[in-house]
Amino acid sequence: MRLHRLDITAFGPFGGPQSVDFDALSTAGLFLLHGPTGAGKTSVLDAVCYALYGTVPGARQSSQGMNLRSDHAQPGTRTEVRLELTVAGRRLEITRQPPWERRKLRGKGMTVDKAQTWLRAYDAQAGAWKDLSRSHQEIGTEIEQLLGMSREQFCQVVLLPQGDFARFLRADAEARGRLLGRLFDTQRFADVEKRLAERRRATEARVREGDTALLADAHRMQQEAGDAMELPELAPGDPGLAGTVLAAAAVARSTARERLTVAHCRLAATESAHAAARRTLDEERELARLQGRFAEARQRAERLQERAGAHRQAQERMERARKAEAVAPALELREAAEAEHRRAAAAETRARGLLPGTHAGDGASGLAAAARRTAEELGGLDAARRAEHRLTGLAEERAGLERQEREDEDVLREADAWLADWDATRAAHQTRVDSAQEAATRAEQLAVQRAPMQRRLDAARTRDRLAADLEQALRSAGASRQDALDARAHWLDLKEQRLTGIAAELAAHLTDGEPCAVCGATDHPAPARKVAGHVDRETEDRALTASRRAEERHTEDERRLGVVREALAAATAEAGDTPTDRLAAEAAELEQEYTRARRAASTLHSAQEELRRAERERERRLADRQQAAVRAASRFTRRDTLEREQAQLEAELAQARGGADSVAARAAQLERRAAQLTEAADAVRAAEEAAQRLKDADARLADAAYRAGFDTPRDAAAALLDPAAHRELQHRLDAWQQEEAAVRAVLAEAGTAAAAQRPPADPASAERAAADAERRLREAASARDAAARCGTELDRLSARAAEAVRRLAPLREEYDRVARLAALTAGTSADNERRMRLESYVLAARLEQVAAAATVRLQRMSSGRYTLVHSDDRTGRGRSGLGLHVVDAWTGRERDTATLSGGETFFASLALALGLADVVTDEAGGVRLDTLFIDEGFGSLDDQTLDEVLDVLDSLRERDRSVGIVSHVADLRRRIHARLEVEKGRAGSRVLQRGADGS
Secondary structure (H helix, E strand, C coil), X not given: CEEEEEEEECEXXXXXXXXXXXXXXXXXXXXXXXXXXXXXXXXXXXXXXXXXXXXXXXXXXXXXXXXXXXXXXXXXXXXEEEEEEEXXXXXXXXXXXXXXXXXXXXXXXXXXXXXXXXXEEXXXXXXXXXXXXXXXXXXXXXXXXXXXXXXXXXXXXCCCEHHHHHHHHHCCHHHHHHHHHHHHCCHHHHHHHHHHHHHHHHHHHHHHHHHHHHHHXXXXXXXXXXXXXXXXXXXXXXXXXXXXXXXXXXXXXXHHHXXXXXXXXXXXXXXXXHHHHXXXXXXXXXXXXXXXXXXXXXXXXXXHHHCHHHHHHHHHHHHHHHHHCCCHHHHHHHHHHXXXXXXXXXXXXXXXXXXXXXXXXXXXXXXXXXXXXXXXXXXXXXXXXXXHHHHXXXXXHHHHHHHHHHXXXXXXXXXXXXXXXXXXXXXXXXXXXXXXXXXXXXXXXXXXXXXXHHHHHHHHHHHHHHHHHHHHHHHHHHHHXXXXXXXXXHHHHHHHHHHHCHHHHHHHCCCCCCXXXXXXXXXXXXXXXXXXXXXXXXXXXXXXXXXXXXXXXXXXXXXXXXXXXXXXXXXXXXXXXXXXXXXXXXXXXXXXXXXXXXXXXXXXXXXXXXXXXXXXXXXXXXXXXXXXXXXXXXXXXXXXXXXXXXXXXXXXXXXXXXXXXXXXXXXXXXXXXXXXXXXXXXXXXXXXXXXXXXXXXXXXXXXXXXXXXXCCHHHXXXXXXXXXXXXXXXXXXXXXXXXHHHHHHHHHCHHHHHHHHCCCCCHHHHHHHHHHHHHHHHHHHHHHHHHHHHHHHHHHHHHHHHHHHHXXXXXXXXXXXXXXXXXXXXXXXXXXXXXXXXXXXHHHXXXXXXXXXXXXXHHHHCCCCEEEEEEXXXXXXXXXXXXXXXXECCCXXXXXXXXXXXXXXXXXXXXXXXXXXXXXXXXCCCCCCCEEEEECCHHHXXXXXHHHHHHXXXXXXXXXXXXXXXXXXXXXXXXXXXXXXXXXXXXXXXXXXXXXXXX
16 A cells, blocks of 8 residues: 555644645655644544544544534635545545535525545546545445455554554553454454353253253153152252153153053943942932822812812803903994094083174084184285385384484594594604604614624723733743753753763673773773763653753743734734723613614504504594495485375274274284184084984994893993903913813823832932942042053153153263363363463464564664563463563563663564564555554654664665654654654644655
8 A cells, every 4th residue: 555645625733725745755765744742743644544444543533523624724615635545556546525514505504514435546548537436335345455454453554653552562461462353353263262152151051951851851750650750859960860860750650550550440340330320310210200290290180179160250251251342343433432522512612612692602604604704804904914014114214214323423423523633643653653763773873883892892801811811921931941941951961971971881881801882892901980970871861851841841831922922912903902891881881772772663663553553543534424424315315205105104004903903903803703713613513423423323332232142231341351351361261271181191191100109219319329339430530540641641751851861962962062162262171271262372373473573673673682572471360372572682581571661662662563564464465555654752762773763664665665754853854854744823734745855
C-alpha cells in the first residue's frame, strides 16, 4: 500500500481545504510531520484512517459523524476527506463525507445530510477514473479485503502508535494476549476453546441426563415391583450403574410372572361361585315379584267392588247428558236472541231520552223525516260560515298591521337616537386607530435598535472581563518566560559541567586489556575519577526535560495572552469606550420604551375592527329607517280596504246567526239535532227486529226439548254438561273399565296363580350371598389386573432401560474424548505442563516471530547490546506462553523489558512495532506497506541513539518504503529535510509542505 495524495476539507482543526502530496514527501524515504501541540498533526493520520475505514483511530473515534467536522469551517462548506493510494496493484481514490447539519434550502431550521462515500479506480488504458461503488458497506468490505487487515491492525501496523508498544513491553501476559489477538485475528482459536468447552458441558449434561433418566426408570420399576426388587443407593455417574439396574430389573420381572399365574387361578374359582349366586338371586327375585303381583290384583278387585254403585250413577248421568246435547243449539240461539233484545231496548231508551218532548211518541219513520228536515236547514248555512271565517281573518290582519306599526315606530326611534351621535362615535374610533398605528411604527423603529444595543452591552461586559484576564495573562506570561530562561540556563550549565567531566564517565567503563573507545589503548594507567559535584547523563536529561516543559508552558501562556488580546480588541471595537453601566441603563430604557410601544400597537387590530363594525351599524340603521317609512305608507292603504270589507260582511251575518252567538254555533246546534234524530230512528228499528227474533227462538227451543224427551226446556238445560265436566266424567268411566280388565287379566295368569301357592320368597338372603360372591370376584380380578400391569410395566421399563444403556455407551466415550481435548486446550489438563491455552500457544508462536523480527533492528539501534526473546515460563501460579524478555549483551543476562530506561524503552518499542508490522503484513497475505507513520517518542533519545534509530528507519527504504515521523522535536528538522508542517491559527490549522531539497 502506497499513499499518493490526501485532500482534507473542514475536517478536525482544518477549517479550509488542505492537500498533502505523499509522492513528493516519499522521494526522500523519510519525512517529518511536525507542528506545535494541538495544531493537528495526529488529525492528518486520522484523516487517512477515516478515508480507508470510515472511522478514526482508538479513543478519538465517535458515534456521531458530525463530530469530525471542523469548528472553524464556514456554514456552507461540507466536511470531506479524499485519499488517493495504490494497493494490490490498483490505483484507487476514496472520498468520504460524514453526515453534517446545514440550513434548510426552503423555510427555516436545520436539516442533516446523510454520509456519502465514493470509490473510484484509475483506468490506465483509458487514462480516466472509473466509478466503482457508492455503498458504505461494499467500499468497507473491498478496502479491508485489499489491505488484508482490519482498522485495529492498520492503526497498529501502519500508524505505529509508540505509546501502545511501550505499554506492550511492560504489560503482563493477559494484556499482550489481548493486543496480539486483535492484530493476528486468533479469535478462531479462542472459538475452538470455547466450542470444545461448550461441547464438553453439553455432552456431560447429556450423559447426566441419561443417567438420571435410567435411575428414574429404576425407581419406577422398584415402585411397581414392591418388595420383589431391591435397589441400592445410586447417583448419576456412579460406575456400574447400568449393570445394577438391569440385574435388579430381571429379578423383578421373574417374580411378577409367578404372581400373575397365581392370580389367574384364583380368578377362575371366584367366577364360578359368583355365577351360581347370581342365578339363585334371579330366581328368588322372580318368585317375590309374582307373589306380590297376585296380592296386588286381589286388593284392586276388592276396591272395584266397593265403588260399583257410584259407577252405575255416573253411567246414567252420561246418558242424560248425551240426550241434552241435541237441545243445546236451540238453547244457545234463544240466549243470544234474548241478550240482543235487551241491548236494543236499552239503546232505544237512551236515544229517546236525548230528544225534545215534541218527538216522544214518534215512530222510526217520523224520527227519520225530522232528521232530513234538520239536515236541509244545516245545508243552507254554508255561505254564512265562509263569510264568518273571512271576517275573522280580516280582524287578525288588522291586528297584525297595528303590531307592525308599533314595531316600526320603535325602529325609527332607536335609529334616530343612534344616528344623532354618529359623528362623535366615528371620531373616537378613528383617534384610537391613529394612536395604535403611530405606536406600531415606533415599535418597529425601536426593534431595529434593540439587537445592536444588546450586542454592544454584551461586548462591553466581555471587554470588562477580558481586561481583568489580560492582566492575569501578562503576569503568567512574564513568570513563565523567566522560568523558561532559568530552566534553560540551568540545563546549559549542567551540560557544560557534564562535558567537562565526560572523561570520568568514559573511564568508568574501561577494563584492563580491553581497548579504549577513544584512543584504542589497552593500558589504562591513570583513568579519570569522578569529582564532587559530577553531573551524569540522567541529571542532564532531567534538566533538559524541565527546560522543555518550562518552554512549553511559556509558549502556552504566550498563546493564551494573544488570544485574550485579540478577544479584548474585538470586544472594545464592538462596545467602544462607553461604560458598561451606562450601556445597561440605555438598553433597559430602550427595552421599556419598546415594550410600551408594542403594548400600544397591539390594540391596532381591535380598534380597526370596532371602527368597521360602527360603520356597518350606521348603514344598517339607515336602511331600517327607510324600510319602516315604506311599510307605513303601505299599511295606510291596506287598513282602509279592510274596514270597508268588514262592514259588508257584518251586515250579511246578522240574519244567518239567528238566536246563536255565531253562524258556527247555529250550525253546531243543527248538526247535533240531526244526529240525535237519526240515531233514535235507528234504535227504534233495531228494538223491533230484536223482539221478533226472541219470539222465534222460544218456539224452536220448545220443539227441540220435546223431541229429546224432556218435559220442559229448563230440564234439558239442567242435564247439559260443560266440556270440563264431560271430560272428567268420561275419564272416570274409562278408568273403571281399564282397571277391571287389568285385574281380570292378572288373576287369570297361570304362573302368577302358581307362585301364590308357593312359600314366601326371601330375596334379601340371596342378595347378600350374591354381593359377597361379587366382592370376592372383584378382589380376584383386581389382583390379576395388578399382577398383569406390574409385569407389563416392568417389561416396558426394562426394555427402555436396556435401550438407554445401549444409547449411553457411545455418548460416554464421546464425553471422555471431548473432556480430554477441552482440558488440554484450556490449559487445565495434567498433560498440559505449562498450563498454556490454545490461543496463547498460537500467540506465543507469533510473539516469537515478532521478537525475532524486532531483534534485527533493535541490535542496530542499541549498537548490538539488546536482543528481544520470547519466554514461555510460568510466573507464579499463572499460565505461561506470552512472556517477553530482553538480553543485555554487556552483562550476558536476561531481564524483564520493564527494566529498560525511557530512551531504551522507546527504541525497543519502535523495533517491536516495526517487527510486528513485518509479521502482521506477512500474516495478512503479503500486502506491501510502502507508507508507514511513527508517532512521537524521539525526544527521549540522545544524539547518538537518535542517529542509529534514524539509520534503521532509513534502511526501510531498501524495501521501497517511505516513513513519516510525527514529532515536534526541533533537532529532527535539521536531520530530516522533507517535512510536512502543521500551523495553527484563529481561523483553523493549515498544512505547509517542504520537499527533500528544502523547497
